[in-house]
Amino acid sequence: MTFLDGGAVEKLVILRDTMLLTPATSKSLWELGKLVGVPKITVDPDPERELFYKKNMDILLRDKPDVF
Numbered sequence: 001m002t003f004l005d006g007g008a009v010e011k012l013v014i015l016r017d018t019m020l021l022t023p024a025t026s027k028s029l030w031e032l033g034k035l036v037g038v039p040k041i042t043v044d045p046d047p048e049r050e051l052f053y054k055k056n057m058d059i060l061l062r063d064k065p066d067v068f
Contacts, residue, residue, distance in 0.1 A: 043067050 002008045019027065022066050026042045033040040043060060053060040063066045 041067060 001011055018032070022032055022035065026032055030040045042050065043053045043064060053064070057068070
């Protein structure tokens, strides 16, 4: 990742598909989070704003960096 000032940071991202490891009744992130004790983060209590932020992560970072 390169920043506007020319600095760079190397990131390692590991993604795992756990769909087959979860019970058939717990396929949503909300249910999976409850199952493992890590609740899904809600970025805004208003469902419309929640969807807006999910579609505009840059604005979420600007408005709510603590939950980004």
